[in-house]
Amino acid sequence: MPRKKFSAPRPFPQLEAELAPNDLDLAIGLLYQWGISSSQTRRRRSGMQLSAELPKGFRFEAFRKAVLRWERARGGKKVFRKLRRRLIRDRSWVRKYQRALRPFVLLPASVPGGPWIVDPRGKVPRRRDPKTLYIEAGLAFGTGTHTTTRLAAEYLAEAMENSETGSVLDLGCGTGILAMVARKLGSKRVVAADNDPEALAVAKENFRRNGVRGIALHGGLEEVSGRFPLIVSNIGLNVLVELQSALVRKLAPGGRLILTGLLYKDRRALRRAYRGLKLLRSENRRGWSIFFLRKA
């Protein structure tokens, strides 16, 4: 009988650093701008230990220099301590990391429809709790720990509470967390789109593991048809500016738009790009901003 061939798992490069807990959002924001949308953190006595698998062709030395420039521009305070690149040969740490995670509150009871819990351990109990979202951590952006995801979920829940929202578009859905919140809060039609095929696969798997049906998935805004009374997008300044006219066209008359993913320093640029829409509310939290806008 021919012997089965086993190939050893390929080693992969990983970025590692230590951070102060308060700097976590800033650091994740910078990683995101460099195309790293998924990272893991662990609490250590010395602070937070951050690790992230590096995408193919990632220019680590250029990144290190950019970090130094960025820290200097912020007054010289070190954000990424012990920054290094390491080759990982054993993927079992991913499972160990997932086992060490605990469920957490995504939306507190004070938010309409709350409380909502996220269980990031990658396992689904036989009896699912209807107010828990089971999301596997570490595969795509959107486990619910990031400030912008929480902000977007809060605004989404409030927007849905205050008026009938038959359909919702989640642009840049990542794990599909916001689309699932919209669907679970009662939206009849939910469309989720992401241009990263891996994010789409993760979102599809999350909808299945949560037993959430009726969310259409697309590879980008151009594939989405129809207009929406409510759109949420946690995607970052550059993409939001680039997609401004296409996104506004997707809003129904009187439709509302929740935009986040942008750093506080970029809030004016975002407002300028969307000046044709009425500002209902905006908020800044832990260095991040969110905008709630309405089309005339």
Ligand SMILES: C[S@@+](CC[C@H](N)C(=O)[O-])C[C@H]1O[C@@H](n2cnc3c(N)ncnc32)[C@H](O)[C@@H]1O
């Ligand atoms: C910051 S993550 C947000 C994930 C999730 N919605 C959340 O709130 O946690 C942004 C997502 O937008 C996606 N994205 C970036 N540019 C995009 C584009 N032009 N069209 C669609 N999705 C895009 C990325 O692949 C990523 O999954």
